[in-house]
Amino acid sequence: MAAAHEQGQTQKAFGWAARDSSGILSPFHFTRRANGDDDITIKILFCGICHSDLNFTTNELGSSPYPMVPGHEIVGVVTQVGCKVKKFKVGDKAAMGGLIGSCGTCSCCQDDMETYCPKAVTAYTFFEGQPINYGGFSDIYVVNEHFAIQFPDTLPLESGAPLLCAGISVYSPMKYFGLSEAGKHLGVVGLGGLGHLAVKFGKAFGMKVTVISTSPNKKEEAIERFGADSFLVSRDPEEMQAAMGTMDGIIDTVSGPHPLNPLVDLLKWNGKLIVVGVDVKPIELSLFPLIAGRKLIAGSAGGGLKGSQEMIDFAAKHNIVADVEVIPMDYVNTAMERVTKGDVRYRFVIDIGNTLRA
């Protein structure tokens, strides 16, 4: 018998979509494919709001397709499983992030780094020309089980949801670039959703962690709530001068334009500046400090499925969750405005299960 999705069957779904580059979201009915042999259907309970959702709903990169249902920090409960599904059964907690498909055969896929696959398919369509998908600000998701992870029983769903993007997007480069070794000194630039989780992972790895921020506003929280060892105000030339050459690595999570050379100067020789924040405009960079100190600047996009499972199991073991403000669905437009202004401590998470009503 042909799989249900091959017969063209679908499931009704409902969410909130942006219709144009105003980014304003409103209720939207659509369909998802029927649950195939390798698929699970997740009843979504919570979905985080990532800064990237704002980038795409407001067309900052210039090629957003509409209507767009954002959301890629998804947790919920499994309501259907296909006959070939091995990892999940009905009633299990499941989670998914920004990726729902890849070729399975290229070197990225073979290395469990599916996010870099040239044929990677994202949880909702970012650019015109890609297959149309709708994200997690919605009631259900149908996904191949490979692209979902098991959500540990000991983690709370709402504060665990942001691990699916914010968490893996800092954990993966920290592990890959050797910024997870006890005793090393890590700088974290930008104390937002990604940044505050980078501090928590850094401390769980046994590192010395310094938060680098433009203002001292979040100093107390960084140190007392997240356990950072110190706080550096990047607009204070004396503080920056004193910290020069002291850090083994820096994770830069800043979402707006900012100079990189002052950060390069904070690195020891051989130090690594890992950029994960997305500033779409080209930047000016002086190369001599990189050459003179054999320093490296690199980027990183999320992490693969194996890494995501490892990250969430590590988070469960070390009680790492995001600091969240849980909101009802109809607060989402105000929340997006507050993300624009940087007025978030430290992640909005939508209570889809209790507040999304068709």
Ligand SMILES: NC(=O)c1ccc[n+]([C@@H]2O[C@H](COP(=O)([O-])OP(=O)(O)OC[C@H]3O[C@@H](n4cnc5c(N)ncnc54)[C@H](O)[C@@H]3O)[C@@H](O)[C@H]2O)c1
């Ligand atoms: N590479 C990846 O895998 C990946 C994954 C998710 C998000 N992102 C990107 O990472 C960035 C951070 O995401 P988030 O969800 O943590 O965002 P956020 O809004 O929670 O945090 C961003 C932080 O940057 C600060 N900031 C913004 N503009 C600044 C500027 N010009 N100078 C200094 N500080 C500034 C804000 O005050 C805030 O603390 C975004 O650009 C997002 O698109 C990247």
Ligand SMILES: [Zn+2]
């Ligand atoms: Zn994200």
Ligand SMILES: [Zn+2]
């Ligand atoms: Zn591939």
